[in-house]
Amino acid sequence: MATVHHHHHEHSGDRLIDEAGAVLKDAGEQWTAMREDVFRVLAAQDRPASAYDIAEDVGKARGKRVAANSVYRILDLFVRTNLANRIESANAYLVNTHPGCRHDCVFLICDDCGQADHFDDDKLTGALRSAGSDHGYSGVRPVVELRGLCRECAG
Template sequence: MAKHDHHVHGSPDLKEAARDRLTGRGEQWTGMREAVFDALAGFDRPASAYDIAEAVSNAQGRRVAANSVYRILDLFVGTNLAMRVESANAYVANAHPGCLHDCIFLICDHCGQAKHLDDDSIADNVRKVAEKSGFAPSRPVIEVRGTCEDCN
């Protein structure tokens, strides 16, 4: 993947970009999907499906099941609206849903923040090493745990 600039969307723009990406993939932007995306985008750190279900339940004044949220999150990951932080079984909204990259996360063990980086050279090297060993990588996910700048 070539190096390029991203337009990092702010809150209203991000929701519009997410809706456009989802509908451009032939999916519907339903009220529940919008509520899940709003909740996900409202977290300042990776959020679990249970965190998101609770936020949506509170916003709507009715109970929303986590399994419904999981299905929507799977759709969001598949359409690049969200990224999964594997080690935390949690999700973050993708700030640039129109760009496809392998995930590189820097995760703070103190505050729980996860910073997403786009450096295709790192992921490309991981792919090459995997291929040399006879493995066909489909989706490298790189997570680096440590201490963020704020907690350091």
């Protein structure tokens, strides 16, 4: 099965923050200071992060406690608007560095260090959508996670 590669416009730093704000506004949502703070903390992570870890880091940056349930609501909004991806098996989140591009990711997650990478395979995720539809489901959203050891940990 061939992997289909998309040509993403990967963003980082302030450009990523600006793009995320624009995508959220285009979705009819507000880009509040709290949402920006949560996004900045998430974007700074090199591994999937939990809402509790993000709440702690945002709280440190703001100088006051931030409730994890507030962060969960923001993260759910980010997932719905394609600003972040949820790693289901770890109950953790990754920033989407190409928030203007919608596609289904296949995640590769290291069982040792927790590193997560992704690739796109429209043929695979399309087949999963079709299978769901064939079984009477609509709005199917494939969530595909492959677990194993990354190159460094397997090395």
